[in-house]
Amino acid sequence: MNKILITGMEFFAFHGHYEEEKLAGNKFVVDLTLWYNTRKAEQSDNLEDALNYQSVYISVKEVISNTKVNLLEHLAAKILDTLFSEFDNLRKAEVYLKKVNPPMGGQIKDVGVVMRKKNKKEKK
Numbered sequence: 001m002n003k004i005l006i007t008g009m010e011f012f013a014f015h016g017h018y019e020e021e022k023l024a025g026n027k028f029v030v031d032l033t034l035w036y037n038t039r040k041a042e043q044s045d046n047l048e049d050a051l052n053y054q055s056v057y058i059s060v061k062e063v064i065s066n067t068k069v070n071l072l073e074h075l076a077a078k079i080l081d082t083l084f085s086e087f088d089n090l091r092k093a094e095v096y097l098k099k100v101n102p103p104m105g106g107q108i109k110d111v112g113v114v115m116r117k118k119n120k121k122e123k124k
Helices: 019-024 039-044 053-066 072-086
Strands: 002-013 026-036 090-100 110-118
Touching: 002 053, 026 053, 026 072, 053 072, 072 090, 072 110
Parallel strands: none
Antiparallel strands: 002 026, 026 090, 090 110
8 A cells, every 4th residue: 555645735724713714715725645556556557547647626615615614623624534535446545734823813824623534344
């Protein structure tokens, strides 16, 4: 099992606990680590046998753009759930979700959460 890294995906969205976050919006950055069996793609050199990075990006974008949540934890879990529902060959995934310059009363570069999930079909 190998892994794919997709890093630095940036989105502007309206998530947050405070009303001003929901109105003004903020920048969010997503890094993904995705584990899957690459053997078929290695041999065929065919995109249909691979985990399509563009499709993953579109799925993440859809979740971030089309939902409104209060907490980063909830949003990260939604991203993971979506990826596992859309990509059967995904074995394990890790999402690092950051909110850039959050309104916390001082200078803060970002806050974030890291969450992992395994495919339920995988052996422990």
